[in-house]
Amino acid sequence: MTDTTSGTDEGQVSTSRRIAAIVEPAIEWLIRLCGFSAIFFVFGIFFFVFSSGADFIMNRLDVVEFMTSPEWYPTSVSNKRYGTLALVAGTLSVTTLAMMIAVPFGLGTAVFISEFCDGPFKEALKIIVEFLAAIPSVVWGFIGLAIMNPVIIDVFNAPIGLNVLNGGVILGLMSVPIIVSIGEDALKAVPDTYREASLALGATKWQTVYKVLFPAARSGLLAAVLLGVGRAIGETIAVLMATGHAVQIPNSPLDSVRTLTATIAAELGETAQGGDHYQALFAIGVLLFIFTFAVNLTADLLVRGIKNK
Amino acid sequence: MANQASIETRDVRLWYGEFQALKGIDLDVSRGRITGLIGPSGCGKTTLLRCFNRINERYDYVRTEGSLIIDGHNIYAPDVDLIELRKRVGMVFQRPNPLPISIRDNVLYGYRLHTPKAERSRGAEDEALESALKSVQLWDILKDRLGDRATRLQLEQQQKLCIARLLPLKPSIILMDEPCSALDPDATAKVEELIRQIAGEFTILIVTHNMAQARRVSDECVFMLIGEIVEHGRTEDLFIAPKDQRTADYIEGRFG
Structure with a gap:
């Protein structure tokens, strides 16, 4: 990697390698982030929906009425x-x-x-x-x-x-x-x-x-x-x-x-x-x-x- | 021999789209014997085999010409009943292909297709099942697990089952397309033994890449090359004293 015996071609190669060494993991992280975001969104949405109604659901909701009453x-x-x-x-x-x-x-x-x-x-x-x-x-x-x-x-x-x-x-x-x-x-x-x-x-x-x-x-x-x-x-x-x-x-x-x-x-x-x-x-x-x-x-x-x- | 022929083909030509795979096949297949079809890959032996039950026609780019007579009927005549033809001409495939249903339903699959509902009975089915499985020596092994899925059996048993399911239909011809190519030597030996055992009752045509197998199993052999028949004769003759130089070259392994 640290080839310093110059010459333009080799110089270019090592530069592009150095860029690749940074870009590769960055892309990998980005892709990983995309993958994990699905999990985040699903749980996030469920949490949001549940927490928005949590107070009522936990304290004042009559579950039996909620499930069985047509009114x-x-x-x-x-x-x-x-x-x-x-x-x-x-x-x-x-x-x-x-x-x-x-x-x-x-x-x-x-x-x-x-x-x-x-x-x-x-x-x-x-x-x-x-x-x-x-x-x-x-x-x-x-x-x-x-x-x-x-x-x-x-x-x-x-x-x-x-x-x-x-x-x-x-x-x-x-x-x-x-x-x-x-x-x-x-x-x-x-x-x-x-x-x-x-x-x-x-x-x-x-x-x-x-x-x-x-x-x-x-x-x-x-x-x-x-x-x-x-x-x-x-x-x-x-x-x-x-x-x-x-x-x-x-x-x-x-x-x-x-x-x-x-x-x-x-x-x-x-x-x-x-x-x-x-x-x-x-x-x-x-x-x-x-x-x-x-x-x-x-x-x-x-x-x-x-x-x- | 001609009046005994089970299959007679005259000038059969077949095209896959623009490509001509069979270039005028004249062949008399002897009744009740085992005929091996040998030749290098792409010589048309499988294609020819698949003409005899017209399964080639699954693909609409296939065109067949010439006459192909089985038990006195031209099977390419316009009024031929494909269902009846496939009842008379059974087929065993390269890879064992039992259906993803129970062993019992597999063996009786063809039987049920060809027996009207009114004529079916549990007793007759049981009888057909037992006799078919006995013929392929699977009855003792499988009789207590007939409800199991057939696709979970060992390959050797699967292939024997594929032969067994033809038997209740009482076919006159059984086509085999490299029936042992997916099996190990031990299983191959057992399936070959089975083929020899049921021969006589049926006319058997077997495509094989394996010349040793052709020699072991077949009574007659047909050597094909680039869509044509080069030589057809008794297996001993063809292997010991081939008439054509190309046959000699092939069986000695100079090409193929």
């Missing part, structure tokens, strides 16, 4: 009630309907892309599906409000078209791209020798898909579905616009509901910072965090399960 009246003058059951029911009903649409549709598309088409058409289709994922959620909400709403009123003769059905359809379509891309990856990861074995025994393509590929890619496909669920639970603005904003446990898909996310988004701006209502919304945030964390963790463990096989 969410945070602004009542005489009797404030903080029950989230109706909101959880809203989230679950919309998510369930969304998955009933997104799972068959998404997995079907994944199978089609992975097994039944190739060449430029396949590539084009993949790009278009990714494009679907790029549509901003407020645009989806707009479609729910402006297009789905009158259609539902006409078709079902419903008093209002902003309801579980509307939100479910919108959310379902929003979850499709995730299910398609993860599902397609899972199918692509199935060794081709399985397909050949099945075809050579006289199976048709479709028999090969459901008798061999589905069991072989089972955990990956389940992970795809769960990530779709995670997406649906966390989505806010589109469901806020499409579900009609009524705090109630729905009896039919044509009832309006309000989801956990929509409640936070709609009410947070109206509350006094630090007040009970404000903190109760953060308690909802914690609940939501637990939901999505559980779903994502399950999906992650499943994906890991595939790799270890």
Whole structure:
């Protein structure tokens, strides 16, 4: 390194080496920092959400009421009630309907892309599906409000078209791209020798898909579905616009509901910072965090399960 | 011998896109015997093998011409039922490829595909399973763990299982694409022994890189070079007194 027997070339080499000796570790540190920042942000956000509601959650929140009562009246003058059951029911009903649409549709598309088409058409289709994922959620909400709403009123003769059905359809379509891309990856990861074995025994393509590929890619496909669920639970603005904003446990898909996310988004701006209502919304945030964390963790463990096989 | 032929090919030509891999193959494969296909890498022996059950057609850039007659039927005729063809012509692959389902479901996979639901019964399935596994000497080892995943077996057992799953379909021909190349010498010996045992019932075509194996296992041998057949004869003759200089050069290891 400390080669001093001059000569211009050697001088340059040693200078660039000296620079590299400084730059290399600096870049390494920068990259390390980026990696650790993810951990910092996740814990930081959880800490922020929890601590913003901590005082209320620890001291004044009736956990049983919070989890089991459908009555969410945070602004009542005489009797404030903080029950989230109706909101959880809203989230679950919309998510369930969304998955009933997104799972068959998404997995079907994944199978089609992975097994039944190739060449430029396949590539084009993949790009278009990714494009679907790029549509901003407020645009989806707009479609729910402006297009789905009158259609539902006409078709079902419903008093209002902003309801579980509307939100479910919108959310379902929003979850499709995730299910398609993860599902397609899972199918692509199935060794081709399985397909050949099945075809050579006289199976048709479709028999090969459901008798061999589905069991072989089972955990990956389940992970795809769960990530779709995670997406649906966390989505806010589109469901806020499409579900009609009524705090109630729905009896039919044509009832309006309000989801956990929509409640936070709609009410947070109206509350006094630090007040009970404000903190109760953060308690909802914690609940939501637990939901999505559980779903994502399950999906992650499943994906890991595939790799270890 | 011609009237006994199990497979007759006439002027079979095959292209992968622009590349011609088979340049006019005329071959009569004797019924009930083991025919080895040998030749250096890229000579088209695997490609030819994969014509006999038309599995080559998975890729749409493959084009095949000529006539290929199995048991009297041209299998490239437009009205051929691929499913029926693949029932009659079974295939064993280079790497053992049991499906990621149970041992039982693996052996019965083809059987269930080809037996209408109404004709299936637990009893018939059990019988087919037992007889197939007995034929490949796996019954005693596996009979208590038929529900285990087949992909967890040892490679030798996996490959035997891949042979076993063909048997309930009662194929007339079994194609083997280097069936021992993933196995160690011990396992190879056992699988070769099995191949010799089941020969006679089936016409067996075996592609191999291993000339010693071709010599040990096959009754007849076909030597291929750059998409053509150079020589076809009884295995002893071909190895002891090859007629063509190129065959002699190859089996003596001067190229390949």
